[in-house]
Amino acid sequence: MAQRYRQCTAASVYDTLDALGLPNQCLSLDIKPLRDDMRVAGPAFTVYGAREPRAEADLAQAAKFEGFGLFKAMFPGCVVVVNAEKDEQTGHWGEMMSLTAKRHGATGVVVDGGTRDRAGLLRIPDWPVLVRYTTPIESLHRWRAEDFMVPIYLSGTLTRLVRVDPGDWIVGDCDGVLVVPQGVAYDVLLKLEELEQKEEGSRRELAKGVPIEEVFARYRRL
Secondary structure, three states: OOOHHOOHHHHHHHHHHHHOOOOOEOOOOOOEEEEOOOOOEEEEEEEEEEEOOOOOOHHHHHHHHOOOHHHHHOOOOOOEEEEEEOOOOOOOHHHHHHHHHOOOOOOEEEEEOOOOOOHHHOOOOOOEEOOOOOOOOOOOOOOOEEEEEOOOOEOOOOEEEEEEOOOOEEEEEEEEEEEOOOOHHHHHHHHHHHHHHHHHHHHHHHHHOOHHHHHHHHOOOO
């Protein structure tokens, strides 16, 4: 499914969700790939963080992080998704975390916040990174991850927040990032591929010089 989703554009994913009555699944348009050719697709591995960490973390939550449990819980094909709780200054992710996450099966990261180590991240092969900004400021004592594989909320475009549950599908490119609810992800993919075929047909015939009226009549898609 991830490979097939990566063959489709975020625009077509949005159109498919919109047609199915799910118009508010687009994350903030400020979340962009570090490089335009980066594309991400996979089930979400969610990371919940707080700008003002509690002095005493819940013991069960703290135990999850022991022995680098955050990374050991990751699964092949997952996309790491991080909320930043409106922190707009620090780096919530970076190069070393990316190298470790990739080693444990992750295929990319989406952060509703910032990252450090842009140059290092760009050197990691096949590692898409989609974030709001880059920064040199360390998150230590300013923000921290407090839990993972729990529901989180990220900034939206047509709605203030978009909920991301563990296992929801994250699909994004240079146009934007969409959240596809896990329960409909396969049905969305099938309809999406039908739409992409129409797009390709329209593109091919327009390139050949077929009049736009004929192309639209045949595919109902421009």
